Amino acid sequence: MASLEQPILISFKLCPFVQRSVITLLHKKIDFTIEYINLRKKPDWFLEISPLGKVPLLRVKEHVLFESAVINEYLDETHGERMLPEDPLARAEHRAWIEFSTSLFNAQHQLTQARREETYYKIEEDLTKKLAPLERKIGDQGFFEGDSFSLVDSAFAPFLMRSQIVADNIGVDPVSDYKKISKWRKNLLSLPEVQKSVVKDFEDLYMEGIYERGGYLADQ
Ligand SMILES: N[C@@H](CCC(=O)N[C@@H](CS)C(=O)NCC(=O)O)C(=O)O
Incomplete structure (x- = not known):
């Protein structure tokens, strides 16, 4: 109880x-x-x-x-061990990237809603471009930085999970252009705190939402 x-x-x-x-x-x-x-x-x-x-x-x-x-x-x-750096400058930088993750959610959501082919490709191009500075910034050990899970990892994991679902079900995957982000996604999606963070039928629910919206992505 x-x-x-x-x-x-x-x-x-x-x-x-x-x-x-x-x-x-x-x-x-x-x-x-x-x-x-x-x-x-x-x-x-x-x-x-x-x-x-x-x-x-x-x-x-x-x-x-x-x-x-x-x-x-x-x-x-x-609670527990800190997930943001102690150093104020590094901490501010982590917060800035957490804010950045929100713009990816928005682009990802817009991609599922775009109806016209032209709009769809414009959003996809913008989303792909947005990932370039992230690829330059992140580490190569499967986390945002270093070898431990931070609040930045927590902030990006939902975007990465949704991108993997769309890649698996529809074959559209802007992340696959980026080596480090792909590794990051694979690692984060293997972690129990990420796997258990959604309901059991999340993948079906997410895909149903995409098909119900009936945008250009759903027809790929
Ligand atoms: N900046 C907010 C965004 C939260 C947000 O946009 N939540 C959406 C659902 S994913 C919501 O509750 N929207 C209300 C609505 O659709 O009326 C946060 O980080 O918590």
């Missing part, structure tokens, strides 16, 4: 931002409760406590945290 002190993560099964926080919770081995809501029919209690009407939310005692990057930093500061 869930303890009253356990944080509660308010979630949506397909949300990459929620997934970032689940990965951090699992990596830190923090006991938590997860509660799914339907974003198409947001419950009143959720709208009352969510300033932006978005998931994830983390309920901690009488507090409600929002914004996945903030939730992750709170979890990091309060």
Whole structure:
């Protein structure tokens, strides 16, 4: 049974931002409760406590945290070994790359929605270009930096997981142009905290969403 002190993560099964926080919770081995809501029919209690009407939310005692990057930093500061560097400059750099990961989620999502061939290829080209500075920045040991899992790894893993699913099911894979990111993806997707961060039928749900949207990607 869930303890009253356990944080509660308010979630949506397909949300990459929620997934970032689940990965951090699992990596830190923090006991938590997860509660799914339907974003198409947001419950009143959720709208009352969510300033932006978005998931994830983390309920901690009488507090409600929002914004996945903030939730992750709170979890990091309060549990176990730090997942951000001690040095302020390095830490700021990690935060900047976490912010960058959001732009990849957005591009990835737009790619699944584009209807016209021309729009689709423009988004795909932009997404592929966006990966170039990341390839230059990341290390070659299967993590963002060095040989340990950081909050940056946690932030990018949902994008990398979705890119692998699309590669496996549709054969479209901008990541495959990049050697280090491909290695990073393979390593992160082999980790238990990443594998267990989504529901069991996540791949089917994600692909169903793509086919339901009926964009150009679904026809590849
Ligand atoms: N910057 C936010 C983004 C969260 C976000 O966009 N969540 C989406 C689901 S993936 C959401 O709740 N959207 C509300 C809506 O669609 O109405 C974070 O990092 O937590």
